[in-house]
Every structure is written in C-alpha cells, then in structure tokens.
Amino acid sequence: MPKRAISEESKEDRRNFILSCAEEIVKTNGLSGLNIQSVAKKSGFATGTIYLYFANKEDLIAHLTLDSRKELLRIFEKSIVGEGLAMKQLSKVMEAFFHFYETRPHYYELVSFFEKNTGLEEPEELELMSRKINQLVADILKKGKKQGHIRNDLDEMTFSFLLWGSSVGILQLLEVKKSIIKRTLNTDSFDFFSKHIELVLHAIKVD
Amino acid sequence: MPKRAISEESKEDRRNFILSCAEEIVKTNGLSGLNIQSVAKKSGFATGTIYLYFANKEDLIAHLTLDSRKELLRIFEKSIVGEGLAMKQLSKVMEAFFHFYETRPHYYELVSFFEKNTGLEEPEELELMSRKINQLVADILKKGKKQGHIRNDLDEMTFSFLLWGSSVGILQLLEVKKSIIKRTLNTDSFDFFSKHIELVLHAIKVD
Amino acid sequence: MPKRAISEESKEDRRNFILSCAEEIVKTNGLSGLNIQSVAKKSGFATGTIYLYFANKEDLIAHLTLDSRKELLRIFEKSIVGEGLAMKQLSKVMEAFFHFYETRPHYYELVSFFEKNTGLEEPEELELMSRKINQLVADILKKGKKQGHIRNDLDEMTFSFLLWGSSVGILQLLEVKKSIIKRTLNTDSFDFFSKHIELVLHAIKVD
Amino acid sequence: MPKRAISEESKEDRRNFILSCAEEIVKTNGLSGLNIQSVAKKSGFATGTIYLYFANKEDLIAHLTLDSRKELLRIFEKSIVGEGLAMKQLSKVMEAFFHFYETRPHYYELVSFFEKNTGLEEPEELELMSRKINQLVADILKKGKKQGHIRNDLDEMTFSFLLWGSSVGILQLLEVKKSIIKRTLNTDSFDFFSKHIELVLHAIKVD
DNA sequence: GATGAATGAGGCTTCATTCAT
DNA sequence: CATGAATGAAGCCTCATTCAT
Missing domain, CATH: 1.10.10.60 (Homeodomain-like)
Known part of the structure; x- marks a missing residue:
C-alpha cells in the first residue's frame, strides 16, 4: 500500500x-x-x-480555473478572520479580491472561458467552489443584518451574485483601461477599486 | 443623383x-x-x-465593436429624452443597457478583445465613443448633484467608469450563469439586473 | 489624323x-x-x-526590363563618345555600367526574371537590345585589336558575353554583400568594382 | 546502440x-x-x-543554401588535393565550381535569396561557410605569390570576392542564355566557362 | 506510464486576372 | 477606353490530438 x-x-x-x-x-x-x-x-x-x-485542453483549463477559485476561497476565508463586524468583513473580502486579481491579470479570461465555447458547461466541482464563495458572502450579509448594520430588505444571495459580477467587471475594466483610468481620474488602481467598495457599502448599509 | x-x-x-x-x-x-x-x-x-x-480580421472586429458602441450611445441618448430627473435618467440608461446587452450576448467579448491581444490598442474612434458614453453618464451625475439628489462627494468620472465596469460585469455574469441565477434566486434576468440598478441608485443618492 | x-x-x-x-x-x-x-x-x-x-504582369516586367536595357545601351554609347582608345572605351563602358547599376539595385532581378519562370522566353525585342549591347562591346574589342592593344587570340563575342556575365555577377555580389565587402576589404563599392575593371583590362591587353 | x-x-x-x-x-x-x-x-x-x-520556409531555404555551400567547400577542397601549383589549383577550383553549378541550375537563386527579402540576414552559419570558401581561394592566391606565379600587387581577399562574383555571374548567364550562347558562339557551356578561367588566370599571372 | 513524431484541418492573407458597367 | 469590385486559388503557419514504440 x-x-x-x-x-x-x-x-x-x-x-x-x-x-x-x-x-x-x-x-x-x-x-x-x-x-x-x-x-x-x-x-x-x-x-x-x-x-x-x-483529458483535453478544455479539461486543463477547467482545472486551472478550479485551482484559482479554490485559492480565492482560501484567501477570502483568511481575510475575514478576526474581524467581527460584517461591514468590515465585506470590505476585507473585497480588498482581498482586488489583490488576488492584481497578481492574475488574466484570471477573468479563465472565468469566462466556459461560456465562450458554446455548449460548454462548467464542470461540477467548479460550480461547487462558486457556490461556496457565494455562501461566504451571503453569510457575512446575514450576520450584518443581525448586527443591524445592513439593510434587511436585501436578499443575501442576490447581493452575493451582484457583488461578484460587479467586482469582476470593474477589475476587468481596470485590466483593459488601466492607463486611461489612471490618466483620466488621476488615481491608481487600488484607489479606483476602493471607490467601488465604498459605494457598495454605502448601498447596503442601514441609513 | x-x-x-x-x-x-x-x-x-x-x-x-x-x-x-x-x-x-x-x-x-x-x-x-x-x-x-x-x-x-x-x-x-x-x-x-x-x-x-x-484591412484584416482585427479591423473588422474593431468596426464591429465601434458599431455596437455607436448604437449604444444612440440608445442611451434616446433613453433619457423627456426625463428631467437625473436619478430617473440614470435608471433609464441602465435599463437601456440591459436591453441592449440582452440582444448581444457576446458583446463583452468584443469590448475586451483589444486588450486580450497584447499590444493591440483600441482604434482611436473606438476610444472616442467610449469617452462620449462616459461623458453622458457624468453629465447626468452633475445634473443630479445640482438637483440635490445625488451626493456631492462623488467624482462624476470615477462613478461613470465604475458604473460601466460593474454593469458589464453583471451582464456577463448573467450571460454565463443565467440558469444558475434563475434557479438559485428564482427571478428572471431583468429582475436581477433591477436589483443592481436599485443598489447603485441607493449608493449615490443623498440621504 | x-x-x-x-x-x-x-x-x-x-x-x-x-x-x-x-x-x-x-x-x-x-x-x-x-x-x-x-x-x-x-x-x-x-x-x-x-x-x-x-497583357499581363509578365508583359509589364518584360517592358520594364526592355526599358532598362534601352537606357543601358544609350548610356554605353554616350560613355565612349570622344574616346579613341579601345582600352579606355572599355574602361568607360564598365564604369558606366557600375553607375547605371548603382541607381537600380534591383535591376538584376529583372534581368534574371525570365528564366526563373520555367518555360518563359525572353521577348524578342528584349533579345535584340541584348544583342546590340553585345555588339557594342565586340566592336570595341575589334577596334582594340586593330590598335594593337588587345590580344588577337580573343573571340570578341565570347569576351562580350563573359564581360557581361562577370560584371553583373560582381554587381550582384556588391548588392548582396556590400557591408561585408566594405568591412572585410576596407574599400567602397566603386573601388571594389574598379579592381574588376583593372583585372579585365589586364587579362585582355597585349603584353 | x-x-x-x-x-x-x-x-x-x-x-x-x-x-x-x-x-x-x-x-x-x-x-x-x-x-x-x-x-x-x-x-x-x-x-x-x-x-x-x-522553423519556417525561410529556415528551410537557409539550410538548403547551407548544405549547398558545405558541399561546395568539400568539392573545392577535394579539387586541389595533390596539386602543388597555385595556378593549377585555381583552375581546378573553378572547374569544380562549373561542375557543381551545372547540376544545380537554381543554386544562385538560393545564394541571392537572403538579400532579396529586405531585412533578411544570412544566418550565421551560412556566412561562416562563405568565409571559409573565400579563405580557401585567398590561401591559394597567397601560395601563388610565394611561388612567383601570381602578381604580388593583388589583394587576396579582394580577388577572392571578385572571382566568386564573376564566376557566379557567368554561370547565371549560362543558365539564362545557354541556347543563345551556344548558337552565337558555337561552343558548349564548358568551353565558354573555360574561356573565363583562362582570362582570370591571365589577369593575375606574373608577366 | 511516457514519449514525441506525425497529423491535417483550419485560419489568415495576397494578388493576378476578369468582367459588368 | 476606363473602371474597380469581385474572385478564389494558393501559400504560410498553428495546434489539439493520436498512436506506435
């Protein structure tokens, strides 16, 4: 053996x-x-x-994506350790996402690979990881509601999806238009992304 | 003749x-x-x-993208006609974006084509259209501030970029995970996107 | 009319x-x-x-070549005007060739075009010009023999062909290896070609 | 094994x-x-x-040329074995060139390929072979000077280049105008080329 | 298990030539 | 005469995948 x-x-x-x-x-x-x-x-x-x-190239790419997501989940989990406030946790998670992304400028290509190729479904395991990540965010939300800091009229799962989509989109935009953004707004990438974080927190907080 | x-x-x-x-x-x-x-x-x-x-394939793709953006600008401009309130205008623009996107599921591939191919710059005209679209949103913001409905501490251009990035990201997500989202959230695509609109408006409105 | x-x-x-x-x-x-x-x-x-x-591309190239040869004949004829000595005339003709060639670095491509394309014969008129150029050189040779400066045991036509071939070859070499020749021999193109002239004259002169 | x-x-x-x-x-x-x-x-x-x-078509052509040159060098080296007199060696080398060329009517196309395509440099190894061939001729020249049969006022390297260029040119001419030459001069190719050899030897020999 | 040579379809681009107007 | 849009064969090169060893 x-x-x-x-x-x-x-x-x-x-x-x-x-x-x-x-x-x-x-x-x-x-x-x-x-x-x-x-x-x-x-x-x-x-x-x-x-x-x-x-099995084939596609399979390799799937596992590439899977690995990335596994690591992302690990990073997310680590980012919220020791932080009690949901709002703060959300902020931490988003910052972690930014840093994760910055070292993987081509990550979103992987993420979007599977729908670009007609009829290709995400492998099961891949979806599992996505669900876990989603759940992590949803859990934070729920906790925030309990803490009274986050609007109660907000579906946690919906928000989780929206957060993911919007954040990926903004990071892509940064990747594509980094120089234009820098030139036009006179800020660096993190400042730009921080504005996103700020807006999101503002959107969900209890007034 | x-x-x-x-x-x-x-x-x-x-x-x-x-x-x-x-x-x-x-x-x-x-x-x-x-x-x-x-x-x-x-x-x-x-x-x-x-x-x-x-001239070549790339040129064709560039014009494909250009045409899409031109139409998008047209659609945006049309969407705000006859609406006086900035907040409402923003909402209309975002809805228009959703409908535009729905008929062009692969549009974001075009949008992101030029940076995926290292060294390929966006043709000038293409950038011009992007700038115009950005300006349109920024103008609405400015107006909203004057009307006293939108937070004064919000850089218009920054927001414009963020809105673009996040919206594209969410629409991509819809494209990729339409069925999962439908199943998990029990809503249709437009409902989902409407939540995004709602959150954005909430994020920028004066309390 | x-x-x-x-x-x-x-x-x-x-x-x-x-x-x-x-x-x-x-x-x-x-x-x-x-x-x-x-x-x-x-x-x-x-x-x-x-x-x-x-009629077609080939025809155009043929006329391009023809024109070049016509001009070359003109130049050759002009180069020997007013010069009585055959040896000097030969020298002048070769120098003229060098200068003609220098302004037409791709001329030999034209010259050699017709045999590279299997089965393609030189158009008649083109051959006529070649013959005239050949004759011009042969005439100089004959004259040189009479003047007692050129070896009598030299077939004029043979020499004419050889002179043409060797000179074109050397000019091609210059075209291809100009820089190497310059570097290795520490001379410029004309100096190099002059050596060729000198050797040719030496080869045919009566001792 | x-x-x-x-x-x-x-x-x-x-x-x-x-x-x-x-x-x-x-x-x-x-x-x-x-x-x-x-x-x-x-x-x-x-x-x-x-x-x-x-690697690509060009690379294949380069190796085609390289092989030809390698063989040419081999042939040259073999041709002078057992011959003590430089003048005779030169004659042998030129004859060998003629025979080599006769079986490769398109060889000069290879030789001239690399400059016809602007910016294309000869691969290093290719140049090395050229240099070796050049050196072989130059060495014969030097020897001939020592033997007192070849003019001392003749730069060996210059002559080597000139010999190469002129010989290639004449062989090209033969290729292109074989039939005309045969008809006009009433000789076969080898006779024609022999005249070239004779002239060259005459040009460099000590009177 | 591992190899890596071989495959061959597929994609981009060029250009001599034709022909309807 | 002149036009110039259209043709389509031809050529270069890539790369996922297979298979005999």
Whole structure:
C-alpha cells in the first residue's frame, strides 16, 4: 500500500506541477497563448504525457480555473478572520479580491472561458467552489443584518451574485483601461477599486 | 443623383452588410467562432472580397465593436429624452443597457478583445465613443448633484467608469450563469439586473 | 489624323508613365514587391486599366526590363563618345555600367526574371537590345585589336558575353554583400568594382 | 546502440530527406516553385510535419543554401588535393565550381535569396561557410605569390570576392542564355566557362 | 506510464486576372 | 477606353490530438 500511496501522491504532484506551468503561461501570454505544446515544453513532459493527466485542453483549463477559485476561497476565508463586524468583513473580502486579481491579470479570461465555447458547461466541482464563495458572502450579509448594520430588505444571495459580477467587471475594466483610468481620474488602481467598495457599502448599509 | 454617390453609398451598404453578417456570426458562435471565411460565406462574397472592406480580421472586429458602441450611445441618448430627473435618467440608461446587452450576448467579448491581444490598442474612434458614453453618464451625475439628489462627494468620472465596469460585469455574469441565477434566486434576468440598478441608485443618492 | 496622333501619343505616354511607376516600385520594394494593384495605385489608374496597356504582369516586367536595357545601351554609347582608345572605351563602358547599376539595385532581378519562370522566353525585342549591347562591346574589342592593344587570340563575342556575365555577377555580389565587402576589404563599392575593371583590362591587353 | 542515438540519427535523416526533397523541387521548378505544401507532398509527410524540422520556409531555404555551400567547400577542397601549383589549383577550383553549378541550375537563386527579402540576414552559419570558401581561394592566391606565379600587387581577399562574383555571374548567364550562347558562339557551356578561367588566370599571372 | 513524431484541418492573407458597367 | 469590385486559388503557419514504440 505504501508504494501505491507514494505513486498516487507523485502523480498528483506531477498533475499540479503541470497546472502551475500552465498558469504561468496564462499569466505571461494570456489564455490565447496557452497551448498544449507550450505546457509540455515548460513542464518538461512530452506532449502526449499532458494527455495522461488531462483529458483535453478544455479539461486543463477547467482545472486551472478550479485551482484559482479554490485559492480565492482560501484567501477570502483568511481575510475575514478576526474581524467581527460584517461591514468590515465585506470590505476585507473585497480588498482581498482586488489583490488576488492584481497578481492574475488574466484570471477573468479563465472565468469566462466556459461560456465562450458554446455548449460548454462548467464542470461540477467548479460550480461547487462558486457556490461556496457565494455562501461566504451571503453569510457575512446575514450576520450584518443581525448586527443591524445592513439593510434587511436585501436578499443575501442576490447581493452575493451582484457583488461578484460587479467586482469582476470593474477589475476587468481596470485590466483593459488601466492607463486611461489612471490618466483620466488621476488615481491608481487600488484607489479606483476602493471607490467601488465604498459605494457598495454605502448601498447596503442601514441609513 | 451622381453615379459616384450611388456607388459610394452602395459600397457603404455592402460594408455594413458584411458587418451585420459578422455580427450574426458572433451572436451565434461567439467571437472565437468568427473567421473571415465564415463571414465571406454568410455574406455571399468571396474571401478576398472581405479584405476590400476591412484591412484584416482585427479591423473588422474593431468596426464591429465601434458599431455596437455607436448604437449604444444612440440608445442611451434616446433613453433619457423627456426625463428631467437625473436619478430617473440614470435608471433609464441602465435599463437601456440591459436591453441592449440582452440582444448581444457576446458583446463583452468584443469590448475586451483589444486588450486580450497584447499590444493591440483600441482604434482611436473606438476610444472616442467610449469617452462620449462616459461623458453622458457624468453629465447626468452633475445634473443630479445640482438637483440635490445625488451626493456631492462623488467624482462624476470615477462613478461613470465604475458604473460601466460593474454593469458589464453583471451582464456577463448573467450571460454565463443565467440558469444558475434563475434557479438559485428564482427571478428572471431583468429582475436581477433591477436589483443592481436599485443598489447603485441607493449608493449615490443623498440621504 | 492629328487627333489620332495625339491620342496615340498620349497612349504611349500613359504606358510609359505606368512603366515608370512600376520601376519606382521595384526600386523601392524589389521585384517581389511589385504587384498590379500597387502599380495601379501609384499611377492613379484603375487595376483593370493596367491590363489595357500590358497583357499581363509578365508583359509589364518584360517592358520594364526592355526599358532598362534601352537606357543601358544609350548610356554605353554616350560613355565612349570622344574616346579613341579601345582600352579606355572599355574602361568607360564598365564604369558606366557600375553607375547605371548603382541607381537600380534591383535591376538584376529583372534581368534574371525570365528564366526563373520555367518555360518563359525572353521577348524578342528584349533579345535584340541584348544583342546590340553585345555588339557594342565586340566592336570595341575589334577596334582594340586593330590598335594593337588587345590580344588577337580573343573571340570578341565570347569576351562580350563573359564581360557581361562577370560584371553583373560582381554587381550582384556588391548588392548582396556590400557591408561585408566594405568591412572585410576596407574599400567602397566603386573601388571594389574598379579592381574588376583593372583585372579585365589586364587579362585582355597585349603584353 | 542506445535508443536515443538511433532516433536522433533517424531524425537527422528525415531532416535531410526533407531537405533533399526541397532541393529537387527547386531544381525542377525554381525557388519560386518551392512551397511547404509541395515539400510535404514530395516527402510524404503532412504539412505540419515540415515545421517540426524547420522553423519556417525561410529556415528551410537557409539550410538548403547551407548544405549547398558545405558541399561546395568539400568539392573545392577535394579539387586541389595533390596539386602543388597555385595556378593549377585555381583552375581546378573553378572547374569544380562549373561542375557543381551545372547540376544545380537554381543554386544562385538560393545564394541571392537572403538579400532579396529586405531585412533578411544570412544566418550565421551560412556566412561562416562563405568565409571559409573565400579563405580557401585567398590561401591559394597567397601560395601563388610565394611561388612567383601570381602578381604580388593583388589583394587576396579582394580577388577572392571578385572571382566568386564573376564566376557566379557567368554561370547565371549560362543558365539564362545557354541556347543563345551556344548558337552565337558555337561552343558548349564548358568551353565558354573555360574561356573565363583562362582570362582570370591571365589577369593575375606574373608577366 | 511516457514519449514525441506525425497529423491535417483550419485560419489568415495576397494578388493576378476578369468582367459588368 | 476606363473602371474597380469581385474572385478564389494558393501559400504560410498553428495546434489539439493520436498512436506506435
């Protein structure tokens, strides 16, 4: 059994290694710059070997996305530790999102990959992570309501979706128009995103 | 009715026809499903003919985007006609955005095309349209401040960018997760987007 | 008749104009950069119009070459005027060749065009000009023999061909390796070609 | 007999095979008749396979040229073996050139390929071979001077370049005008080229 | 398991030439 | 005569995937 366990483990390791290589490529060249040959080269494996670990390119991308979301959930959970106030927690989560995003300028390409390709559904596990992230935000909301700081007439799940969508959209905008925004508004990216946070908090707080 | 004028006109017509064919393809198959050959086939022209009207594929995409933005501006302008209150105008503009978007599920792919391809800058005219749209929103804000309905401590341009980014993001989310949202929240797309409008208005209104 | 004559003339003019435009393109972009569309654009005519003056692209190139050779003959003839000594005349002709060539870096592409395209024969008129140029050199040789300065055991026509071939070859080499030659030999193009002249004269002179 | 070595070797073999197929095409149809598809077809590989062995068409042409030059150097070296007199060696080298060329009517197209395409530089290795060939001739010259048979006032490198250029030019002329030359001069190609050799030797010999 | 050579369809673009007006 | 829009074959190159070893 030990032997098996070891090889199981190393297989998992190799899989993760390939994934990390792929991620680096996406970071550098964007999703469109990702191809199996380059992943093989970077990881030191042969082309065919990649297909031993992933059914196809799409599967690889799915796992790339999944990993990102897993990490995002971890980051979110860490960000609210030790903070009692829901409003503050929300703020922390959003800031964490900003920082997560900043190191992954091409992340939204991954996120949006699955609907760009007609008929492609998100793999199940991927959706699970999304739901967990959603739940985390919804829980904060609920807590905020109890604390009396957040409007009671606000569906938690709806807000969670809206927050996600709007935040991703603004980070995309930053990615696309960073220089224009900087020039026009005379602020840096974080200042800009902070305004978003401020507006969101304002929108949901009890007057 | 000089001959010149006619041919000029019909040339413009054919150009627009090609553009509309391309748009249809994007609608159906997404941007990644757009290729010159398919545009040629759909429009009934030969491959080379497309290149008489557009310098290359990128140029065609640019004009696709440009046309969309032009129409969006038109729609925005029309949406606020006859409405005196800034808050109402903003609401109308956002609703118009929703309806515009609903008929162009792949529009954001166009919008984000130019930065996904490293080094590709937005053509000038394209940026001009963006600026005009931004200005339209900023003007409404300014008016709202005068009317005393919108917070004075809100930079108009910043808000304009944020509104754009968040709205596009939410519409993307709808596109990607329409069914999940419907299932989870038990609402339709417009209801969902209306919540976004409501939150935005709440965020900026004078208490 | 006047009218006809005029239009005849202007037709010839337009033809020459097109030719000069084509030549300029070859000068700038090389023969491979020459295409009917660019000739049309540069000359201000429509694409189809070019085909009213030249049967096809090949025909146009043939006339381009023909014109060059005509001018070359003119230049050769002028170069020997007023010079009585055959050896000096030969020297003058070769110098003239160098200068002619220098302003037409892509001339040899034209010269060699006709055999690169399998089965293509030189148009008759083109050959006539070649023969005339050959004759001019042969005549100088004959004269030089009479003057007692040039070896009698030298077939004039053979030499004429050899001179042409070797000189074109050396000018091509200069074109291709100008910088290497300059660097390696520490001379300029004319110095280099002068060595060629010197060697040729040395090779044929009576000891 | 390690497996690695075998596959390495066979890979090299296949590469050479592709090269030889390409060479045959150039021989038959000229450089302009060379296209990747035809190389693939002739070699029995798929289009994409060619790109496993050569980065692009240009690279393939470069190696075609390189191979030719390598062989030319080999031939030159062999041609002078066992011959002590520099003048005789030069003669042998030139004869060898003639024979080499005769079996490669399109060789000069390869040689001149790299400058016809603006901005295209000769690959380094290619230049190295040129330099070696040049050096071989220069060495013969030097030796001839020592032997007292070749003029001392002759720069070896200059002569080497001139010899190359003139010889290539004459062989090109032969290629283009073989039939005219035959008809006009009543000699065969080798006789014609021999005259060139004779003139060159005459030009450099000590009187 | 691992390899990596091979595949070949697919996509972009060019350009000589034609032809209806 | 002149136009210039249209053609479409041809060529370069990429890359997801397969399969024999």
